[in-house]
Amino acid sequence: MNPEGKRLLNIVILGFGFMFMFTAFQTCGNIEQTVIKSFNSTEFHGSGYTSMAIIYGVFSASNLIAPSVVAVIGPQLSMFFSGLLYSGYIAMFIYPYTWSFYTASVLVGIGAAVLWTAQGNVLTINSNDTTIGRNSGIFWALLQFSLFFGNLYIYCAWHGHVHITDKDRQTVFISLTVISLVGCFLFFLIRKPDPESSPAEVSESLLQAESTEKLSHVLTPTLLFAVQACKIFVTKEMMLLSISIGYTGLELTFYSGVYGTCIGSMTRFGQDAKSLIGISGICIGIGEILGGGVFGMLNKCNRFGRNPVVLLGLITHFIAFYLIFLNIASDAPLAPEAGTDLQAYISPSVSVALLCSFLLGLGDSCFNTQLLSIIGFMFRDNSAPAFAVFKFIQSIMAALAFFYSNYLLLHWQLLILVLAGFLGSMMFFVAEWMAESSRRESDYDSI
Known part of the structure; x- marks a missing residue:
């Protein structure tokens, strides 16, 4: 070969x-x-x-x-x-x-x-x-x-x-x-x-x-890597993007752990409520693959910038959050094994629940593809520590979200997601404007 x-x-x-x-x-x-x-x-x-x-x-x-x-x-x-x-x-x-x-x-x-x-x-x-x-x-x-x-x-x-x-x-x-x-x-x-x-x-x-003799040669680059990551963390660009990155950690928690639990707790979905957790995961995957493929290809012909894709992700998630608020009982994340008999604001619908799963996956791919793209552009000379900072922020916020999921009812969790998503998107728009200005200056200098 x-x-x-x-x-x-x-x-x-x-x-x-x-x-x-x-x-x-x-x-x-x-x-x-x-x-x-x-x-x-x-x-x-x-x-x-x-x-x-x-x-x-x-x-x-x-x-x-x-x-x-x-x-x-x-x-x-x-x-x-x-x-x-x-x-x-x-x-x-x-x-x-x-x-x-x-x-x-x-x-x-x-x-x-x-x-x-x-x-x-x-x-x-x-x-x-x-x-x-x-x-x-x-x-x-x-x-x-x-x-x-x-x-x-x-x-x-x-x-x-x-x-x-x-x-x-x-x-x-x-x-x-x-x-x-x-x-x-x-x-x-x-x-x-x-x-x-x-x-x-x-x-x-x-x-x-x-050999262990090489360990001393490895530790020095590792410490340098950590120092570079700390320096990138406090830059103006990363501070702006950190809100958007933090939001991806919060919504990662929601779609990967909380929402499936909510669906399985809804006794009004009938005997299939527990098995619907699996179908929900499949719908999330369809949204992720569709969004990742389409928006990943759009990065190659980035004519309109990254902001429209992030705005689409925000709108997609807001629609999903609103429908979940109407469709899923507020105590579903904390309900006992027997589930909850409570009803939200509409008659519980399996179709609406699975549509929300798809929208959660699609919106997540919008945010992640564009964040990976802009970080790779802004920190192209130090991409490894920049992406380490990305993972660090995302993981910390995911850990925080899983912690408060033990105590908060569904509507409070959705409110946190709405506020974080809106603020994160606004900060992304500012960061994208800075990136676009930097690109124009670079093009002007090359001319």
């Missing part, structure tokens, strides 16, 4: 590995609060919202140490061992205990930082300037398909189940654990690409450290 074919095969294997892993983990996150409420045991007092808050909080802090871990043991082993931590978290639900639940949450937070750092390195060393866009698209598409398969399995497994029994729970999580482990072992099929005279080769030589 020629070198380019070898690198492309590595990207495909990487995508399939993540697809299997996140088919299991995203499905787990989508259903875990519903599962926990149905688990009758005096020995277990965990909360799915608290667990996800811990995961995202630890994830944000662990981004500082992740480059060193990947540098010492290499990206392949880093992804494998991080994947085992994900699998352990999922397997914990087979026989859950409070101490193991929260311990696994901390470990997954650390593993997530290492996993995504290693993924970025593998993508880099298998790409060049002409193939990075294609390879990123292949990886993104395969990753997003994880929203389909796991949620479809949940729909089929729980169809017609009003109560999730211990056997139902164990069957689902044993299956998800096996799926996750398949993804882990796929990483061993990735082969070291033939070296090229490119920055990627330098990156690979750094990350393929073979």
Whole structure:
């Protein structure tokens, strides 16, 4: 196989590995609060919202140490061992205990930082300037398909189940654990690409450290990386964008954990309420893939700038929030396992609930594609620390949102999202205006 074919095969294997892993983990996150409420045991007092808050909080802090871990043991082993931590978290639900639940949450937070750092390195060393866009698209598409398969399995497994029994729970999580482990072992099929005279080769030589003696050479770049990230964090551009980034963390929490729980709690949806959590996840995935594909391509012909896409995302989310407010009972996020009999302001509609799922995914892709685009443009000379700041802010806000989801009724959560979305969009418009002004000045100077 020629070198380019070898690198492309590595990207495909990487995508399939993540697809299997996140088919299991995203499905787990989508259903875990519903599962926990149905688990009758005096020995277990965990909360799915608290667990996800811990995961995202630890994830944000662990981004500082992740480059060193990947540098010492290499990206392949880093992804494998991080994947085992994900699998352990999922397997914990087979026989859950409070101490193991929260311990696994901390470990997954650390593993997530290492996993995504290693993924970025593998993508880099298998790409060049002409193939990075294609390879990123292949990886993104395969990753997003994880929203389909796991949620479809949940729909089929729980169809017609009003109560999730211990056997139902164990069957689902044993299956998800096996799926996750398949993804882990796929990483061993990735082969070291033939070296090229490119920055990627330098990156690979750094990350393929073979002895502890190299650790001292790794820590210095890591500290420099942290210093650069801190400097970028306090720039005017990043301070403006931080509001928009924070909003993506809040709405990430809502669509990935809270909204599915709300749907499963609505007894007025009938016996299919629990299985509808899976269909909701599929609708979110359709919105994400559609939006990511369309708006990702629009970045190549950026004639009207990024603001129209962000405005579309804001309008899409506001429509979704308003319909959810009308359709879903206010106590749905906190309802017991039996669900809630309350009605909101209209007769509860499954079709409206699933439409909102699609709109949540579509709006999320609007914000994320444009944020990635503008950060890559504004901080092109320091893209790695800039994207680390992006992940840090997003993860902190996601952790905060999962924490308050334990206590706030649905309408208060929606109000927070509306205010944060409006303010974040306004700040993005200002940042885009600054970016456009900078581009015009650069074009003028070149002329």
